[in-house]
Amino acid sequence: MSELKDINPNISVDCVIFGFDGERLNVLLIEEKDIGQGILRKRLPGDLIHRGEGLDESADRVLWELASLKNVHLQQFHTFGDPLRVNAEKDRKWLELYRSNPKERVITVAYYALVKMADFVPNPSSFAGEALWVDIREIPELAFDHNCIVDVALTKLQSHFELNKTAYELLPPRFTLNQLQQLHEAITQEELDKRNFRKKIVREKMIEATEEKQKGVLHKPARLYRIKSEDSLA
Amino acid sequence: MSELKDINPNISVDCVIFGFDGERLNVLLIEEKDIGQGILRKRLPGDLIHRGEGLDESADRVLWELASLKNVHLQQFHTFGDPLRVNAEKDRKWLELYRSNPKERVITVAYYALVKMADFVPNPSSFAGEALWVDIREIPELAFDHNCIVDVALTKLQSHFELNKTAYELLPPRFTLNQLQQLHEAITQEELDKRNFRKKIVREKMIEATEEKQKGVLHKPARLYRIKSEDSLA
DNA sequence: ACAAAAGTGTTCGGGATACACCCATGC
DNA sequence: GCATGGGTGTATCCCGAACACTTTTGT
Numbered sequence: 001m002s003e004l005k006d007i008n009p010n011i012s013v014d015c016v017i018f019g020f021d022g023e024r025l026n027v028l029l030i031e032e033k034d035i036g037q038g039i040l041r042k043r044l045p046g047d048l049i050h051r052g053e054g055l056d057e058s059a060d061r062v063l064w065e066l067a068s069l070k071n072v073h074l075q076q077f078h079t080f081g082d083p084l085r086v087n088a089e090k091d092r093k094w095l096e097l098y099r100s101n102p103k104e105r106v107i108t109v110a111y112y113a114l115v116k117m118a119d120f121v122p123n124p125s126s127f128a129g130e131a132l133w134v135d136i137r138e139i140p141e142l143a144f145d146h147n148c149i150v151d152v153a154l155t156k157l158q159s160h161f162e163l164n165k166t167a168y169e170l171l172p173p174r175f176t177l178n179q180l181q182q183l184h185e186a187i188t189q190e191e192l193d194k195r196n197f198r199k200k201i202v203r204e205k206m207i208e209a210t211e212e213k214q215k216g217v218l219h220k221p222a223r224l225y226r227i228k229s230e231d232s233l234a
Numbered sequence: 235m236s237e238l239k240d241i242n243p244n245i246s247v248d249c250v251i252f253g254f255d256g257e258r259l260n261v262l263l264i265e266e267k268d269i270g271q272g273i274l275r276k277r278l279p280g281d282l283i284h285r286g287e288g289l290d291e292s293a294d295r296v297l298w299e300l301a302s303l304k305n306v307h308l309q310q311f312h313t314f315g316d317p318l319r320v321n322a323e324k325d326r327k328w329l330e331l332y333r334s335n336p337k338e339r340v341i342t343v344a345y346y347a348l349v350k351m352a353d354f355v356p357n358p359s360s361f362a363g364e365a366l367w368v369d370i371r372e373i374p375e376l377a378f379d380h381n382c383i384v385d386v387a388l389t390k391l392q393s394h395f396e397l398n399k400t401a402y403e404l405l406p407p408r409f410t411l412n413q414l415q416q417l418h419e420a421i422t423q424e425e426l427d428k429r430n431f432r433k434k435i436v437r438e439k440m441i442e443a444t445e446e447k448q449k450g451v452l453h454k455p456a457r458l459y460r461i462k463s464e465d466s467l468a
Numbered sequence: 469a470c471a472a473a474a475g476t477g478t479t480c481g482g483g484a485t486a487c488a489c490c491c492a493t494g495c
Numbered sequence: 496g497c498a499t500g501g502g503t504g505t506a507t508c509c510c511g512a513a514c515a516c517t518t519t520t521g522t
Binding site: 452 | 472474476477
């Protein structure tokens with residue numbers, strides 16, 4: 001569809017989408033279809049930018065085109081510009097197939113986001129291959145320097161993470177304090193003391209207890225909490 | 235010297251160099267020579283990147299070429315890619331004079347650094363115009379979106395600043411606690427309580443008192459301090 | 469003597485950390 | 496009754512914030 005002159009051959013965006021499933025942190029990857037030469041590799045969703053397109057805009061588009069994801073709050077975090085970043089042998093064949101200038105240097109502006117996996121069941125986009133969630137502890141070798149990009153993104157995510165309103169949106173509307181703690185632990189990768197964690201949460205006054213309890217668990221059922229509504233902040 | 239084909243027409247780097255002079259925070263700007271059409275404008279040191287050149291490398295080069303500065307620890311902080319960022323009327327003439335493709339879109343990878351002004355007396359580089367320090371409270375209208383870039387850089391600087399070893403290098407080898415406090419205040423733009431500040435500094439154990447005192451001041455002379463040497467960290 | 473900045477201690481409150489036992493439910 | 500996670504309180508330490516008077520020097 002888009003003509004060559006509408007594409008900037010030197011600049012791309014890549015998106016590192018972290019998904020939380022209630023237990024573990026995952027990353028969204030694109031798995032290329034086997035295009036006949038035994039090329040089957042995973043990579044981050046990303047693409048060359050179009051002319052006239054802002055960077056943020058481009059990242060949104062890419063995510064929509066490759067994984068049918070919309071309304072993800074993307075955060076730009078770093079630009080990767082090693083002149084050899086798309087020059088490894090492992091990537092040569094792919095570039096020759098998909099790029100009109102396979103030897104052209106590409107710098108990439110990288111974005112990350114953290115979403116609730118349940119809200120985003122990635123639709124395999126027929127043309128690009130398949131989008132899939134992969135546990136961050138089991139990330140395979142990726143195309144280009146994408147392993148490195150994921151590492152940097154994870155570091156940023158961890159250092160910037162805090163339990164604000166958007167963080168609570170990663171949980172179901174009613175949740176237990178333990179689920180909340182697991183969210184925190186899954187992202188920061190460090191264990192917390194249960195009592196201290198609960199005291200901290202209570203102090204922050206962002207959530208309130210409901211009358212409901214867990215059902216069908218084979219232990220004492222936990223109380224369910226919810227985010228305080230705007231008005232109840234009186 | 236460099237031929238056109240060695241330059242990437244779409245990607246530039248820009249450097250926001252903050253300089254501390256003992257009292258105030260300044261920014262390094264390049265003032266173009268008057269090129270005959272009443273064009274006289276200030277901008278950040280920056281340039282299109284060369285092919286085969288890494289981004290960090292490019293930023294170092296630019297700083298050397300435009301302001302004769304070397305060994306500055308640059309930190310990449312954001313990439314600006316609005317498709318219209320180099321399209322304002324005020325910049326048209328300059329682009330036509332200096333760029334072979336004046337209408338080409340340019341995205342820029344921005345870096346910042348904080349240096350001691352005394353160490354870097356910018357050498358006017360004959361070909362580019364004049365490098366000069368400008369107080370951050372008196373920044374004039376700059377070319378392109380450079381005012382915006384400076385604002386973002388300042389925010390990053392302020393939020394990431396801490397009194398570590400490199401921060402102490404912004405002061406003379408022997409300094410008073412008041413000078414240290416002024417440094418902190420100049421950067422974060424907030425006033426601190428003298429006693430609390432001193433307690434905090436003492437706690438951190440990075441510096442030690444010397445026997446020397448200020449001379450020639452018309453008030454009680456302050457004691458001079460220095461950074462602790464590596465060995466004395468026993 | 470006066471101006472000008474140097475230097476110094478205490479109190480309070482909040483948050484981080486460490487730590488151990490009883491409780492409610494399903495099976 | 497037993498296994499499983501739910502739920503709770505106290506003591507300590509460190510840190511940040513607030514706050515006012517005496518000291519030393521040059522003129």
